[in-house]
Amino acid sequence: MQYITAGESHGPELTTIVSGVPAGVAISIDRIDRDLARRQGGYGRGGRQAIERDKATITSGVRFGITTGAPIAITVHNRDWQNWTERMAHFGEAPEGLVREVTPRPGHADLVGILRNNTDDCRNILERSSARETAARVAATGIAREFLADLGVEIFSYVTSIGSVRLFEDEDTLAELIHSPAPIEFSEVRCPDEHTSQAMMAEIDAARAAGESLGGTFKVVATGLVAGLGNFASGPERLTSKIGGAMFSIPAIKGVEFGLGFKAADLPGSKVHDPIVLDGCDFVRTSNNAGGLEGGMTTGMPLVVSAAMKPIPTLMNPLRTINIDTLEVEEASRERSDVCAVPAAAIVAEGELAMVLADAYTQTFGCTSMADLRANIESYKARLATMGR
Numbered sequence: 001m002q003y004i005t006a007g008e009s010h011g012p013e014l015t016t017i018v019s020g021v022p023a024g025v026a027i028s029i030d031r032i033d034r035d036l037a038r039r040q041g042g043y044g045r046g047g048r049q050a051i052e053r054d055k056a057t058i059t060s061g062v063r064f065g066i067t068t069g070a071p072i073a074i075t076v077h078n079r080d081w082q083n084w085t086e087r088m089a090h091f092g093e094a095p096e097g098l099v100r101e102v103t104p105r106p107g108h109a110d111l112v113g114i115l116r117n118n119t120d121d122c123r124n125i126l127e128r129s130s131a132r133e134t135a136a137r138v139a140a141t142g143i144a145r146e147f148l149a150d151l152g153v154e155i156f157s158y159v160t161s162i163g164s165v166r167l168f169e170d171e172d173t174l175a176e177l178i179h180s181p182a183p184i185e186f187s188e189v190r191c192p193d194e195h196t197s198q199a200m201m202a203e204i205d206a207a208r209a210a211g212e213s214l215g216g217t218f219k220v221v222a223t224g225l226v227a228g229l230g231n232f233a234s235g236p237e238r239l240t241s242k243i244g245g246a247m248f249s250i251p252a253i254k255g256v257e258f259g260l261g262f263k264a265a266d267l268p269g270s271k272v273h274d275p276i277v278l279d280g281c282d283f284v285r286t287s288n289n290a291g292g293l294e295g296g297m298t299t300g301m302p303l304v305v306s307a308a309m310k311p312i313p314t315l316m317n318p319l320r321t322i323n324i325d326t327l328e329v330e331e332a333s334r335e336r337s338d339v340c341a342v343p344a345a346a347i348v349a350e351g352e353l354a355m356v357l358a359d360a361y362t363q364t365f366g367c368t369s370m371a372d373l374r375a376n377i378e379s380y381k382a383r384l385a386t387m388g389r
């Protein structure tokens with residue numbers, strides 16, 4: 001299962017096509033729209049989110065709410081397009097007095113993009129490199145989420161830091177959230193602790209007042225996975241590679257860790273690896289430092305990915321740059337933007353993880369019909385149970 005997106009931030013719409021989806025997956029457009037709304041939310045977002053009301057429109061591959069096995073095309077309209085019809089016209093002459101973007105923002109794709117693509121207008125780069133594209137990703141990966149929900153796989157995320165404010169996590173935090181993730185959705189910054197949420201929002205307020213932007217970290221967790229998804233036999237087929245790549249594909253993600261992550265490098269092996277025990281007929285672990293992946297395959301324990309997002313490059317108090325027309329030093333362009341989009345990135349990451357896992361399920365258990373796939377999973381699970389007997 002995979003997807004491709006097209007569309008500019010201020011074009012008429014974002015488009016995505018999802019392929020490799022088995023026939024027979026029940027699709028709830030309301031659930032996909034709810035995830036689109038979750039992505040739009042989060043304290044620290046800019047004025048654009050007051051304009052957009054993201055909704056998915058499915059135009060192929062689904063009949064009476066059930067996938068047919070054909071590619072699924074989805075669009076998400078940009079309401080802001082009506083303010084950009086001339087500046088972003090697909091044909092005709094550029095309008096008179098069109099202002100080109102000539103002061104590339106440090107940290108954005110602006111400068112390297114124009115050098116690479118041989119253009120004199122950063123808008124030709126920033127329209128596509130904008131994180132607006134992640135709305136299409138949430139729509140596309142919503143199909144993978146529906147598929148996984150059918151198999152009892154749940155995915156959630158929570159924010160662990162914004163700027164210098166960090167959520168205190170002890171060894172029970174994750175288990176409690178797996179049991180009851182509801183507090184995360186009540187927080188405007190997707191942080192399950194109310195006191196920390198307030199401190200994160202205060203940090204965002206201070207950044208906004210200073211013309212600054214903020215990054216942060218978040219965790220994405222998948223539960224209900226069968227052991228053995230992925231493949232140890234070739235590097236690119238390892239789920240670690242695929243999930244890592246998917247996370248790094250999200251704009252501004254600069255670090256990805258699994259389980260203990262970088263901390264594992266400081267500890268001896270006996271404090272890192274998860275002892276294997278039998279629980280009835282099941283092979284289980286007494287800890288989950290590996291974050292649910294060993295040898296590039298799922299262990300059956302919760303899959304735990306952490307990611308770090310850099311601060312958004314658009315600054316209201318801008319850094320210096322070079323004007324590409326005059327070659328003079330100037331302030332980088334200052335556009336309406338978000339102060340912090342870490343909660344939104346966490347939602348995008350939920351979807352990215354879903355797509356990789358859905359793809360792994362279809363690779364392992366087939367991708368023709370859901371009924372066949374479920375039957376294959378049941379016989380696989382039955383075999384696993386005999387191994388622990």
Ligand code: EPS
Nearest residue numbers: 046048129130131132135335336337338
């Ligand atoms: C973005 C700039 C802002 C953000 C945008 C990402 O858009 P605008 O320039 O229209 O104000 O709001 O994110 C979204 C539109 C979104 O839906 O997430 C950028 O430059 O990356």
